[in-house]
Amino acid sequence: MPVIRQQRFPRARASVRAARQFAGDALAEWGVSExxxxxxxxxxxxxxxxxxxxxxxxxxxxxxxxxxEEVLWIEVRDSGSGRPVVERVDPEAQRGRGLWLVTTLADEFEVRDAGVGKSACAGFKTVSG
Incomplete structure (x- = not known):
């Protein structure tokens, strides 16, 4: 049976850091260091x-x-329209590499429709708790 932690965050730049901290706390609680x-x-x-x-x-x-036992999933859900798209980024570009990084680091990446909005999901297969 999977263990689950979730938290809502306001649409604010400070929430990015708070979400990263939330994830780090959950990983520590579960004993995940890999x-x-x-x-x-x-x-x-x-x-x-x-x-x-x-x-x-x-x-x-x-x-x-x-x-x-097999996968750690990250799911970030929002109620906005549109779907995230992984794009090729010009090496000189100052931004736009986020989803490319996610697809490079994670073992799986998918976007799931959520009725209203969508969820961007990344899976890490070799993580154990």
Whole structure:
């Protein structure tokens, strides 16, 4: 049976740091140290996308972590329209690498429709608690 932690955050830049801290606390509680930095970075990038592109003004986004025997899933859900797209980024560009980093670091990446909004999900297969 998976263990789950989730928390809602306001649409604010400070929430990116708070989401990363939330993830770090959950990983510590579960005894997960393998790939901890990669997981926290992916939480940051997905939370930043929710703040900048996903969650409408005045709304929140939700970060959910679930861990079972095989996979740790990060899920960042917002109620905004549109879908995240992984794009090729010009090497000189100052931004736009977030989803590319997530897809590079995580073993799986998918966007799930959530009725209202969507969830960006990243899975880490070799994590154990």
């Amino acid at each position: 790939r901890r930095d990669d997981i926290r970075l992916c939480v940051s990038e997905l939370a930043a996308n929710a703040v900048l592109h996903g969650a409408p003004t005045g709304r929140e986004f939700c970060v959910r972590l679930s861990l079972d």
